[in-house]
Amino acid sequence: xxxxxxxxxxxxxxxxxxxxxxxxxxxxxxxxxxxxxxxxxxxxxxxxxxxxxxxxxxxxxxxxxxxxxxxxxxxxxxxxxxxxxxxxxxxxxxxxxxxxxxxxxxxxxxxxxxxxxxxxxxxxxxxxxxxxxxxxxxxxxxxxxxxxxxxxxxxxxxxxxxxxxxxxxxxxxxxxxxxxxxxxxxxxxxxxxxxxxxxxxxxxxxxxxxxxxxxxxxxxxxxxxxxxxxxxxxxxxxxxxxxxxxxxxxxxxxxxxxxxxxxxxxxxxxxxxxxxxxxxxxxxxxxxxxxxxxxxxxxxxxxxxxxxxxxxxxxxxxxxxxxxxxxxxxxxxxxxxxxxxxxxxxxxxxxxxxxxxxxxxxxxxxxxxxxxxxxxxxxxxxxxxxxxxxxxxxxxxxxxxxxxxxxxxxxxxxxxxxxxxxxxxxxxxxxxxxxxxxxxxxxx
Amino acid sequence: xxxxxxxxxxxxxxxxxxxxxxxxxxxxxxxxxxxxxxxxxxxxxxxxxxxxxxxxxxxxxxxxxxxxxxxxxxxxxxxxxxxxxxxxxxxxxxxxxxxxxxxxxxxxxxxxxxxxxxxxxxxxxxxxxxxxxxxxxxxxxxxxxxxxxxxxxxxxxxxxxxxxxxxxxxxxxxxxxxxxxxxxxxxxxxxxxxxxxxxxxxxxxxxxxxxxxxxxxxxxxxxxxxxxxxx
Numbered sequence: 001x002x003x004x005x006x007x008x009x010x011x012x013x014x015x016x017x018x019x020x021x022x023x024x025x026x027x028x029x030x031x032x033x034x035x036x037x038x039x040x041x042x043x044x045x046x047x048x049x050x051x052x053x054x055x056x057x058x059x060x061x062x063x064x065x066x067x068x069x070x071x072x073x074x075x076x077x078x079x080x081x082x083x084x085x086x087x088x089x090x091x092x093x094x095x096x097x098x099x100x101x102x103x104x105x106x107x108x109x110x111x112x113x114x115x116x117x118x119x120x121x122x123x124x125x126x127x128x129x130x131x132x133x134x135x136x137x138x139x140x141x142x143x144x145x146x147x148x149x150x151x152x153x154x155x156x157x158x159x160x161x162x163x164x165x166x167x168x169x170x171x172x173x174x175x176x177x178x179x180x181x182x183x184x185x186x187x188x189x190x191x192x193x194x195x196x197x198x199x200x201x202x203x204x205x206x207x208x209x210x211x212x213x214x215x216x217x218x219x220x221x222x223x224x225x226x227x228x229x230x231x232x233x234x235x236x237x238x239x240x241x242x243x244x245x246x247x248x249x250x251x252x253x254x255x256x257x258x259x260x261x262x263x264x265x266x267x268x269x270x271x272x273x274x275x276x277x278x279x280x281x282x283x284x285x286x287x288x289x290x291x292x293x294x295x296x297x298x299x300x301x302x303x304x305x306x307x308x309x310x311x312x313x314x315x316x317x318x319x320x321x322x323x324x325x326x327x328x329x330x331x332x333x334x335x336x337x338x339x340x341x342x343x344x345x346x347x348x349x350x351x352x353x354x355x356x357x358x359x360x361x362x363x364x365x366x367x368x369x370x371x372x373x374x375x376x377x378x379x380x381x382x383x384x385x386x387x388x389x390x391x392x393x394x395x396x397x398x399x400x401x402x403x404x405x406x407x408x409x410x411x412x413x414x415x416x417x418x419x420x421x422x423x424x425x426x427x428x429x430x431x432x433x434x435x436x437x438x439x440x441x442x443x444x
Numbered sequence: 445x446x447x448x449x450x451x452x453x454x455x456x457x458x459x460x461x462x463x464x465x466x467x468x469x470x471x472x473x474x475x476x477x478x479x480x481x482x483x484x485x486x487x488x489x490x491x492x493x494x495x496x497x498x499x500x501x502x503x504x505x506x507x508x509x510x511x512x513x514x515x516x517x518x519x520x521x522x523x524x525x526x527x528x529x530x531x532x533x534x535x536x537x538x539x540x541x542x543x544x545x546x547x548x549x550x551x552x553x554x555x556x557x558x559x560x561x562x563x564x565x566x567x568x569x570x571x572x573x574x575x576x577x578x579x580x581x582x583x584x585x586x587x588x589x590x591x592x593x594x595x596x597x598x599x600x601x602x603x604x605x606x607x608x609x610x611x612x613x614x615x616x617x618x619x620x621x622x623x624x625x626x627x628x629x630x631x632x633x634x635x636x637x638x639x640x641x642x643x644x645x646x647x648x649x650x651x652x653x654x655x656x657x658x659x660x661x662x663x664x665x666x667x668x669x670x671x672x673x674x675x
Binding site: 202 | 459530
């Protein structure tokens with residue numbers, strides 16, 4: 001019998017390729033050797049990580065009683081900021097749009113997100129570079145980010161928004177500052193950020209006027225004073241040490257903690273940062289919930305989780321683990337046509353294909369989302385984009401309700417850890433729920 | 445303007461009550477002169493003002509005094525804690541004593557005058573504010589400064605103007621060291637006039653011709669392998 005071959009013509013034995021030095025690794029080493037500088041890109045982590053896919057929901061049977069799928073009410077409203085703020089946010093659904101800057105995104109993308117989210121009854125969030133009028137007009141509920149860079153920070157804008165989010169970090173790069181490459185720094189973006197046009201903009205990784213949790217407490221109090229204690233104050237952290245960071249945010253006086261897992265997206269970050277810093281959303285969420293429970297603050301300080309949320313199943317599992325709401329960024333952009341096979345030649349000109357594009361940093365987004373080029377931006381129809389975002393949010397909500405009803409819940413926030421099982425030992429340990437078919441939670 | 449100041453004693457009134465009252469003032473208020481007593485290091489005193497009133501604070505204040513100020517003129521007759529006039533948009537904030545770290549951080553307009561010394565990170569991330577310091581400033585001042593002028597009559601600590609954008613720095617005394625991408629530039633007649641004008645507006649007597657000028661070398665404006673050593 002002839003030996004096995006992957007080249008029948010020449011009868012050569014199958015080629016053996018290194019697992020450590022895969023084609024992607026070889027290409028990256030040779031790119032680094034050519035260019036002498038790290039790779040910067042957009043999107044989020046590309047490698048497989050433990051995720052909500054590794055959990056399943058336990059529908060009702062005899063021991064639990066389900067709700068009728070299409071008839072019995074399963075509420076989805078959520079209130080954020082009940083701890084100190086005079087005017088907490090009342091959202092119709094527990095799914096919000098994460099902070100993404102005007103600069104990283106086109107004005108049309110920000111408008112489409114705002115209109116779509118408003119139609120679905122939820123909030124959007126500003127981003128580095130401040131608030132644009134288009135965004136304010138488009139979003140019925142807008143969260144104003146206070147970032148380390150303070151680009152475009154304006155107290156008048158802050159007062160016009162419904163909540164304030166102090167951004168300490170983000171999941172794609174906990175400990176790192178932002179960047180916006182020169183090709184996206186148009187005259188308008190430069191003016192909003194008080195920067196020269198066309199430069200590679202660096203954002204600080206630390207806030208300029210506070211340096212630790214004790215300072216943060218005083219900072220939060222200042223923001224409350226400036227906004228007369230009306231606005232909920234969120235604190236957003238990237239997931240690195242959520243047990244401590246969440247506890248410190250609560251201690252500092254946050255109304256809401258936003259925790260962004262490792263799968264969170266970015267407009268431009270070093271690849272090595274995206275793939276190798278922080279912990280996945282799954283264990284981060286569990287640690288955050290435990291921190292709140294230890295402080296007796298679970299459900300008193302609301303927890304918003306983000307980083308890799310794609311479906312109603314992800315939403316339901318996140319709520320069951322103890323989140324009060326989720327936030328989506330990348331998925332909302334995909335709803336807007338990110339990575340859709342339109343203008344395929346333009347994807348190829350970037351050296352990529354639809355479905356594999358992570359070239360947000362270039363400003364050459366083929367579908368008009370992460371660009372400041374007027375011709376490319378014109379490809380994004382705002383009304384159509386808003387419709388798609390609304391539909392996507394509606395679908396996520398319906399999926400969440402479907403699963404919640406099956407678990408016997410009349411409100412999606414009634415989902416609980418007992419409704420979950422894990423498919424892998426790793427996920428069981430990270431999420432703190434039993435391995436399916438057992439009562440075993442590793443480490444307990 | 446009323447003839448006499450409206451007196452608020454922070455030993456008797458909370459900062460919240462004070463700020464709420466100040467925030468409710470309409471732009472055309474006749475209650476234009478306020479005198480605040482017994483601040484005793486309280487935080488966020490007179491933060492978030494939006495109208496052209498005059499605030500005189502007798503004593504030391506804590507963090508974020510006159511934070512995000514718009515239009516108001518605030519004078520602290522004492523020392524100020526961290527983040528004095530942070531993100532100031534307009535108006536004038538003055539401290540007769542010293543200011544702690546991050547004075548006028550990310551300020552976008554207006555004038556901040558520190559008659560004594562300022563600590564570390566003075567003018568960090570400044571975006572258009574003008575700052576005049578009668579004494580010296582600490583390390584990492586004007587870090588990532590984007591716009592505006594920082595005038596220092598005394599000395600500057602280490603790493604002045606690190607990662608500077610387009611803010612301009614003028615120092616009369618010694619500079620311990622310059623940060624990445626910050627260089628000395630020629631002191632032109634226009635620069636002398638600019639410093640003289642700022643000193644006059646600040647009410648600080650100094651010879652503008654004695655100052656040296658520092659600004660961005662603009663070498664870090666683009667990510668490039670040849671700049672790697674500077675990062």
